[in-house]
Amino acid sequence: MINLTAKQISAVLNGEFFASSSFQDYTISEIITDSRTFFGGSNVAFFALSGPVFNGHNYIAQLRKKGVQIFIVSDKNFVDDKASYILVKNTGFALQQLAAYNRKQFLQPVIGITGSNGKTIVKEWLYDLLSTELKIVRSPKSYNSQVGVPLSALLIDTQYDLAILEAGISKPEEMQRLEPIIKPEIGVLTNIGDAHQENFQSLDEKLNEKLKLFVDAEKLVFRADRFYSKTTLDFCLQNSITPVNWSLEEQTATIQFKCTAKSSSTTIEARINQKHYSFVIPFTDDSAIENACHCFATIIALEKNPKDFLAQFTKLQPVAMRLEIKQGINNCLLINDYYNSDLNSLSIALSVLKQQAAKSHLHKHVILSDIQQTGIETVELYSKVNQLLHEWGINKLTGIGEALYKHQHIFKLESEFYTNRHEFEKHFARSNYSSSAILLKGARQFEFEKISSLLQQKAHQTVLEINLNALVHNLNTFRKLLHPETKIMVMVKAFSYGSGDVEIAQLLQHQNVDYLAVAVADEGVQLRNAGITIPIVVMNPEHDSFQNMIDFNLEPNIYSLQLLQQFEAAVTEFGITNFPIHVKIDTGMNRLGLKTEKEIEQVIEFIVKSKHLHIQSVFSHLAGSDDQELDDFTHQQFERFAHLSGLIEKAFDYKIDKHILNSAGIERFPNHQMNMVRLGIGLYGISQTGLQLQQISTLRTTVSQVKTIESNETIGYNRRGKVLHQSRVAIVPMGYADGINRRLGNGLGSAFINGQEARMIGNICMDMLMLDVTNLDVSPGDTVEIFGPNISISTLAQLLETIPYEILTGISQRVKRVYLQE
Numbered sequence: 001m002i003n004l005t006a007k008q009i010s011a012v013l014n015g016e017f018f019a020s021s022s023f024q025d026y027t028i029s030e031i032i033t034d035s036r037t038f039f040g041g042s043n044v045a046f047f048a049l050s051g052p053v054f055n056g057h058n059y060i061a062q063l064r065k066k067g068v069q070i071f072i073v074s075d076k077n078f079v080d081d082k083a084s085y086i087l088v089k090n091t092g093f094a095l096q097q098l099a100a101y102n103r104k105q106f107l108q109p110v111i112g113i114t115g116s117n118g119k120t121i122v123k124e125w126l127y128d129l130l131s132t133e134l135k136i137v138r139s140p141k142s143y144n145s146q147v148g149v150p151l152s153a154l155l156i157d158t159q160y161d162l163a164i165l166e167a168g169i170s171k172p173e174e175m176q177r178l179e180p181i182i183k184p185e186i187g188v189l190t191n192i193g194d195a196h197q198e199n200f201q202s203l204d205e206k207l208n209e210k211l212k213l214f215v216d217a218e219k220l221v222f223r224a225d226r227f228y229s230k231t232t233l234d235f236c237l238q239n240s241i242t243p244v245n246w247s248l249e250e251q252t253a254t255i256q257f258k259c260t261a262k263s264s265s266t267t268i269e270a271r272i273n274q275k276h277y278s279f280v281i282p283f284t285d286d287s288a289i290e291n292a293c294h295c296f297a298t299i300i301a302l303e304k305n306p307k308d309f310l311a312q313f314t315k316l317q318p319v320a321m322r323l324e325i326k327q328g329i330n331n332c333l334l335i336n337d338y339y340n341s342d343l344n345s346l347s348i349a350l351s352v353l354k355q356q357a358a359k360s361h362l363h364k365h366v367i368l369s370d371i372q373q374t375g376i377e378t379v380e381l382y383s384k385v386n387q388l389l390h391e392w393g394i395n396k397l398t399g400i401g402e403a404l405y406k407h408q409h410i411f412k413l414e415s416e417f418y419t420n421r422h423e424f425e426k427h428f429a430r431s432n433y434s435s436s437a438i439l440l441k442g443a444r445q446f447e448f449e450k451i452s453s454l455l456q457q458k459a460h461q462t463v464l465e466i467n468l469n470a471l472v473h474n475l476n477t478f479r480k481l482l483h484p485e486t487k488i489m490v491m492v493k494a495f496s497y498g499s500g501d502v503e504i505a506q507l508l509q510h511q512n513v514d515y516l517a518v519a520v521a522d523e524g525v526q527l528r529n530a531g532i533t534i535p536i537v538v539m540n541p542e543h544d545s546f547q548n549m550i551d552f553n554l555e556p557n558i559y560s561l562q563l564l565q566q567f568e569a570a571v572t573e574f575g576i577t578n579f580p581i582h583v584k585i586d587t588g589m590n591r592l593g594l595k596t597e598k599e600i601e602q603v604i605e606f607i608v609k610s611k612h613l614h615i616q617s618v619f620s621h622l623a624g625s626d627d628q629e630l631d632d633f634t635h636q637q638f639e640r641f642a643h644l645s646g647l648i649e650k651a652f653d654y655k656i657d658k659h660i661l662n663s664a665g666i667e668r669f670p671n672h673q674m675n676m677v678r679l680g681i682g683l684y685g686i687s688q689t690g691l692q693l694q695q696i697s698t699l700r701t702t703v704s705q706v707k708t709i710e711s712n713e714t715i716g717y718n719r720r721g722k723v724l725h726q727s728r729v730a731i732v733p734m735g736y737a738d739g740i741n742r743r744l745g746n747g748l749g750s751a752f753i754n755g756q757e758a759r760m761i762g763n764i765c766m767d768m769l770m771l772d773v774t775n776l777d778v779s780p781g782d783t784v785e786i787f788g789p790n791i792s793i794s795t796l797a798q799l800l801e802t803i804p805y806e807i808l809t810g811i812s813q814r815v816k817r818v819y820l821q822e
Contacts, residue, residue, distance in 0.1 A: 013098060
């Protein structure tokens with residue numbers, strides 16, 4: 001962002017400025033709108049945006065704790081003397097106003113992209129093509145909304161040679177608010193389709209709204225052989241814009257393209273006046289060809305020499321989109337595109353279907369839901385769909401939805417229709433699907449992922465499902481027990497209690513926890529390499545790991561004078577000052593920690609003399625916070641910690657956090673939460689007091705085989721599983737190498753299958769266990785739950801006379817973790 005001070009921003013916004021008593025005007029270098037994505041720093045201003053389901057004003061106190069001192073607000077009730085505020089009428093409009101001001105200060109070219117499809121791909125490909133020569137700032141991901149565009153434009157500053165910004169709209173009058181923010185010298189109109197058509201009376205109205213982005217542009221790139229090309233060309237003439245249009249159909253245009261597709265690539269020849277150029281892209285579908293032509297034309301609009309970039313086209317990579325390709329049953333290929341539903345995206349998906357089917361000589365089958373919110377009359381809409389299916393040579397259509405069912409007479413190819421997904425599932429037969437490429441294309445409400453599950457090739461799969469929504473619920477449940485200013489350190493050691501470290505840490509970072517704690521430095525290094533930036537404490541630092549701890553900014557638990565001296569020597573060698581450390585006091589656990597006043601005085605004396613270390617926190621560990629019979633001892637620990645930590649506090653003139661509560665301690669002793677708490681097993685759904693937590697983990701597998709065992713036969717090693725009458729046994733591909741405790745065999749443990757529990761029979765093997773399913777309707781491929789919604793981890797722990805920690809951490813890492821999140 002172009003540097004502005006807080007008061008200058010207030011002036012730009014015509015806001016009313018309220019300064020705190022300690023206010024000193026300084027330059028703002030970062031604008032934030034989401035408290036979850038901010039983890040500390042200075043020179044930051046927060047726009048408290050308000051919407052129908054959230055109010056950014058509610059996060060002001062939380063952000064003040066992280067050091068934010070400047071807030072742009074629209075509600076005067078949130079203005080106090082604890083920070084500085086800029087009061088405006090509407091924070092959303094104010095954000096756009098500031099972005100427009102920032103854009104005016106940028107004198108380098110800006111490319112603005114809009115259209116119904118392809119915006120993000122064209123933006124990313126332009127970046128890939130041009131970034132070898134230019135320093136480019138571009139919209140993050142698909143930040144093209146009323147909030148995303150200004151946030152993108154605020155990334156612009158004088159260090160860049162070029163900006164590439166995309167804009168999307170869903171209703172009239174939105175683009176005229178985005179135009180001053182982007183103000184492109186060069187415009188790119190990717191295409192016009194019926195996505196988000198519900199708020200427009202016609203495609204022409206949508207086109208005219210999108211063209212408003214380019215009203216002051218110098219040049220406009222667009223395709224000449226489309227229905228909207230004449231209107232677009234007239235727009236250019238009316239506004240003195242140079243058209244840089246192109247065609248694949250030999251129409252009159254600035255650039256003529258000719259394509260020759262091979263098995264996995266396309267050669268594109270371009271003719272501009274009398275000059276010829278040729279380049280290759282590693283794609284053959286029409287959408288990729290169109291996007292590549294837009295990119296080439298934009299290079300021409302930038303007045304760059306195309307020869308300098310031709311080789312780069314061969315290196316273009318697919319941009320991650322929602323469409324998925326998976327192996328299906330009976331030699332079928334599944335193309336899942338059930339996240340959007342409009343004519344334009346259908347055309348693109350059909351292009352992919354044709355390409356994929358051609359590779360393996362498969363029939364082309366489309367499973368389609370009702371297409372909604374297009375703004376097109378129903379008969380006309382499905383007539384166009386029928387035409388598309390014919391043009392792409394589709395062999396069969398399965399239509400799902402009342403509108404398709406009602407208008408099935410329109411379709412002139414082999415077809416079948418159902419009023420809803422449930423009717424489809426009732427008539428589903430696996431044998432009807434073979435050697436086909438199947439496109440699943442539907443709106444979210446039709447839940448086509450369930451149809452995908454029916455068609456997907458099944459494998460005997462053992463997975464540990466982690467419900468991230470449940471984890472967030474548990475985190476927020478504990479937060480309700482804490483004061484707003486109390487910090488949270490979350491334990492993610494031991495592979496996040498078996499749940500997977502990186503994925504859990506990323507979620508916790510997004511949820512604004514204050515600290516993560518790992519057991520050893522290697523765990524912390526892995527998190528840093530995965531992009532985790534919040535503070536990380538290493539509970540068991542070792543001398544050999546000091547280099548990594550310093551390199552990756554990992555903060556050690558200092559539990560002895562010797563360790564302190566060793567770490568200080570390492571930090572000193574690097575010339576680092578004020579490296580954060582955490583001092584552990586042993587108040588009765590009798591594990592790691594400083595136990596006596598003499599030890600603590602020695603540590604204090606050493607740190608006072610050192611300029612290289614800074615005490616971030618002092619903490620201890622409760623030995624029996626989950627056991628009511630040990631409460632007297634727990635209170636003794638509180639008293640001893642208060643005394644010993646007080647000695648450290650008095651010796652330093654800066655604030656030191658204190659923490660002693662673990663998960664059970666948070667539940668049972670909230671009055672001792674101090675400055676921070678450490679949340680561990682509670683986050684994963686285990687409560688000591690009946691707190692309404694959700695179990696986040698489900699261990700599932702599938703039945704490999706079901707067989708009949710005759711009377712007096714035995715099952716498994718050592719013939720421990722003996723049956724007294726004819727029985728049916730299900731063999732399950734999971735054993736003690738996966739983390740199933742061997743003691744659960746021979747009837748002690750059970751699994752949940754088809755609505756009932758089935759006892760484990762015989763000894764548990766390394767890779768298999770057996771279930772007695774004599775009275776159950778069980779077949780190979782059926783799902784088996786070892787623990788989850790029907791069998792709790794706590795129940796399993798009680799059977800094994802152990803604790804839930806052991807169950808969770810014992811699940812082998814060879815078991816695939818699958819993360820679920822709404």
